[in-house]
């Protein structure tokens with residue numbers, strides 16, 4: 392289904408705000424507002440949704456957006472219930488991201504891809520899952536021989552890649568073209584649903600290429616320094632590595 396609202400986060404991760412018109416308001420269990428365009432990321436792929444504010448141009452009212460999510464392909468903004476009556480369809484508004492939080496998520500997400508890229512390149516270990524918060528995250532790998540020494544080496548290698556200043560590129564490829572790229576679908580379980588015509592990819596040039604829907608910084612230098620904060624066994628083969636950004 393092609394969404395009617397313009398979803399800016401997928402093409403410009405650095406857009407922090409946008410003028411928009413309210414298209415639909417749903418007040419069921421939660422108050423959900425759909426706009427004709429938005430900068431919000433709805434969550435997915437281990438990256439939590441954005442938070443921020445909605446301002447109505449007329450009358451100066453504002454609402455806290457406490458989360459966002461995809462509903463029937465559209466990005467719906469969930470308003471704080473205590474903020475009272477929502478705007479109405481047709482209202483002109485301005486949406487603002489909590490930019491400090493989003494930027495921390497972008498840096499964390501790119502750090503996790505750099506980690507995946509290094510672990511795959513140097514050890515051939517597949518990713519089985521991952522999750523993040525602003526400034527910290529974890530990745531699970533099929534990585535039987537992981538050890539404390541290896542983890543130290545991985546941390547040094549990832550930081551060397553980050554300071555190398557590698558560009559991070561977004562592309563949208565036809566499905567057949569995407570599936571023809573060796574190593575692209577590197578997660579253990581192929582999570583891409585049948586019937587998807589186009590695949591969005593994130594490339595850390597020279598290091599990592601993945602199918603991914605998230606938001607990333609434009610260059611690995613913008614991540615800063617990352618630290619491995621822990622690792623643990625989730626079984627004989629499955630291992631978890633936890634990371635954090637140094638200044639987060």
Ligand SMILES: [Zn+2]
Pocket residue numbers: 436500504603604605
């Ligand atoms: Zn990702």
